[in-house]
Amino acid sequence: MTAGSQQAAGQLPIAEPSHLRRAALELICRDARAFAGLIALNALAVGAGLAGPWLLGRIIDAVKAGGGATAVDRFTLAIVGCAAVQLVLTRYARLVGDRFGERTSARVRERFVDRVLALPVSVVERAGTGDVTTRGSTDVASVAVTLRDIGPDVLIAVVQALFILGAVFALDPLFGACAVVGLSGIYFAGRWYLRRARRAYLAEGAANSVLAELMATTASGARTIEAFGLQQRRISACQAAIERCRRTRMRTLFLRSVLLPSVDVSYVIPVVGVLLIGGVLHDHGAMSLGGVVASAMYLRQLSAPLDTILQRLEQLQSSSASFARVEGLGHAPQAPQAPQAPAGTDCAPADDRIELTGVRYAYDGGGDVLHGIDLSVKEGERLAIVGPSGAGKSTLSRLLAGIDAPRTGTVTVGGAPIRDLGPDLLRRQVVLITQEHHVFLGTVRDNLLIAAQTATDTELHAALAAVGAEWPDELPDGLDTELGAAGQRLDGSQAQQLALARVVLADPHTLILDEATALLDPSTARHTERALAAVLKGRTVIAIAHRLHTAHDADRIAVMEGGRITEHGTHDDLVTSDGAYAALWRSWHGERPS
Ligand code: ADP
Numbered sequence: 001m002t003a004g005s006q007q008a009a010g011q012l013p014i015a016e017p018s019h020l021r022r023a024a025l026e027l028i029c030r031d032a033r034a035f036a037g038l039i040a041l042n043a044l045a046v047g048a049g050l051a052g053p054w055l056l057g058r059i060i061d062a063v064k065a066g067g068g069a070t071a072v073d074r075f076t077l078a079i080v081g082c083a084a085v086q087l088v089l090t091r092y093a094r095l096v097g098d099r100f101g102e103r104t105s106a107r108v109r110e111r112f113v114d115r116v117l118a119l120p121v122s123v124v125e126r127a128g129t130g131d132v133t134t135r136g137s138t139d140v141a142s143v144a145v146t147l148r149d150i151g152p153d154v155l156i157a158v159v160q161a162l163f164i165l166g167a168v169f170a171l172d173p174l175f176g177a178c179a180v181v182g183l184s185g186i187y188f189a190g191r192w193y194l195r196r197a198r199r200a201y202l203a204e205g206a207a208n209s210v211l212a213e214l215m216a217t218t219a220s221g222a223r224t225i226e227a228f229g230l231q232q233r234r235i236s237a238c239q240a241a242i243e244r245c246r247r248t249r250m251r252t253l254f255l256r257s258v259l260l261p262s263v264d265v266s267y268v269i270p271v272v273g274v275l276l277i278g279g280v281l282h283d284h285g286a287m288s289l290g291g292v293v294a295s296a297m298y299l300r301q302l303s304a305p306l307d308t309i310l311q312r313l314e315q316l317q318s319s320s321a322s323f324a325r326v327e328g329l330g331h332a333p334q335a336p337q338a339p340q341a342p343a344g345t346d347c348a349p350a351d352d353r354i355e356l357t358g359v360r361y362a363y364d365g366g367g368d369v370l371h372g373i374d375l376s377v378k379e380g381e382r383l384a385i386v387g388p389s390g391a392g393k394s395t396l397s398r399l400l401a402g403i404d405a406p407r408t409g410t411v412t413v414g415g416a417p418i419r420d421l422g423p424d425l426l427r428r429q430v431v432l433i434t435q436e437h438h439v440f441l442g443t444v445r446d447n448l449l450i451a452a453q454t455a456t457d458t459e460l461h462a463a464l465a466a467v468g469a470e471w472p473d474e475l476p477d478g479l480d481t482e483l484g485a486a487g488q489r490l491d492g493s494q495a496q497q498l499a500l501a502r503v504v505l506a507d508p509h510t511l512i513l514d515e516a517t518a519l520l521d522p523s524t525a526r527h528t529e530r531a532l533a534a535v536l537k538g539r540t541v542i543a544i545a546h547r548l549h550t551a552h553d554a555d556r557i558a559v560m561e562g563g564r565i566t567e568h569g570t571h572d573d574l575v576t577s578d579g580a581y582a583a584l585w586r587s588w589h590g591e592r593p594s
Pocket of ligand 1: 126363366369390391392393394395396
């Protein structure tokens with residue numbers, strides 16, 4: 001766990017409230033002028049709005065003092081003028097608020113993308129791409145809505161409420177005190193509600209999900225239910241789920257039935273108090289009638305901003321949870337940065353040899369799954385790693401590809417620790433080939449240049465030809481053809497060829513081939529096996545062999561069992577030594593006479 005975040009094993013971190021406050025402040029400071037403008041404009045708009053009740057009070061006092069139509073007209077004109085100014089200022093404040101919100105949410109998005117791109121593959125794989133996607137879509141969108149709409153709304157409401165209260169205090173401090181005492185009911189009712197609401201709404205949501213799931217599974221498994229005569233059991237289960245829904249719904253309704261009337265009463269109490277006290281003060285000549293009316297009107301106005309704050313409170317809570325998840329990424333481990341030293345200095349690998357020395361590895365919170373692996377792979381060698389499921393072959397392949405770092409021990413290429421190589425340099429040394437042949441949105445050229453940014457069209461065509469891909473030439477715009485959902489769709493073998501052409505362009509000296517994940521669906525296998533053979537040619541190949549004929553064809557075989565290399569040698573050596581490999585070979589050979 002990093003300071004400022006909390007994190008369950010294997011999950012992406014979530015930022016702590018103290019970090020969130022700092023992050024929000026930092027975002028505001030980045031656009032401090034707009035934020036200050038937003039506050040100032042809102043304050044002016046609210047100030048213009050406050051003039052209305054006060055002028056109305058003046059009209060009443062003027063009429064009471066025997067003032068004529070001229071005085072009334074003058075004040076009425078001033079009221080209309082103030083309303084117009086308020087309208088213009090409010091509109092302008094909204095514009096400034098929207099711009100501030102959009103710019104700030106763009107910053108949140110950009111920072112999120114930077115952080116996601118800096119995440120090591122192993123962290124994303126362990127946390128699951130679903131978590132990253134949800135944070136990048138739902139959570140970022142929720143933060144953006146808050147920044148653009150909810151945040152400014154609440155801010156405006158807070159400014160309004162404070163100004164209105166200030167105006168009441170200015171008219172008479174006794175009226176102000178009366179307002180604060182009356183409105184304190186909202187604070188207590190709100191606190192009572194918020195303490196219970198979260199759990200009640202979560203329970204209601206969970207009960208609804210259970211019911212929906214029960215209904216869906218009952219409908220989809222209707223025939224099975226009928227066949228096994230389970231109707232009564234399903235009906236009872238559904239009835240119980242409906243009852244749970246009813247109970248949880250009643251609970252949330254009860255909470256609202258306490259909160260809403262309490263809030264309504266709290267709005268009325270200060271008005272009644274002001275009218276009663278104001279009446280007495282007026283009778284004793286201590287307060288003008290206009291002042292009493294203006295105060296009562298201000299207090300009626302107070303309900304609008306307070307309503308906004310109460311309504312938005314829940315959304316603010318949920319988007320602050322989203323913000324915590326978005327900001328949490330800042331506490332995830334970072335992928336190694338590209339080395340600062342220029343190529344050719346001692347950071348760069350001296351040759352193509354891969355060495356593992358005393359390598360131990362443990363997944364988060366678990367014991368070691370690799371127990372001291374020593375292995376050396378020569379340039380141009382074909383090494384097959386075999387062993388039963390769970391022996392640690394895939395874990396080893398991820399360490400060899402620099403995706404994970406060993407807990408202790410070293411994995412080096414040409415003497416340089418593989419995890420210290422930046423992505424550009426690493427890509428030219430070792431590439432792990434898996435079944436994931438992702439087609440990126442963009443043109444065929446964009447998809448290829450990912451592997452070699454400076455490659456010319458001739459080199460791109462040569463790479464495609466090397467993997468037997470002729471289809472790009474037949475596309476309407478050749479290398480400029482857009483791929484993806486809105487453009488040209490590729491079938492499985494084309495996508496794999498594109499991925500393999502990328503490997504040709506990256507031109508690593510070593511390929512790690514995890515057969516379990518590099519295996520293809522039978523319809524594309526023939527095509528791609530040929531392309532794969534072309535890619536493997538002339539390179540060091542470390543194959544995690546699940547088919548023994550791959551091992552048979554290799555220069556050397558390492559047998560893994562329980563996180564250790566237990567046997568080591570050529571196929572013939574291992575068969576002669578009559579160990580685990582020989583037994584495996586005999587059983588496989590016995591089943592498949594060639
Ligand atoms: P193989 O490729 O030989 O089948 P693996 O490298 O996948 O073996 O697994 C080696 C050991 O590590 C196994 O005990 C497996 O349960 C464990 N393991 C693999 N992946 C994870 C993971 N993501 N989290 C925790 N343990 C894992």
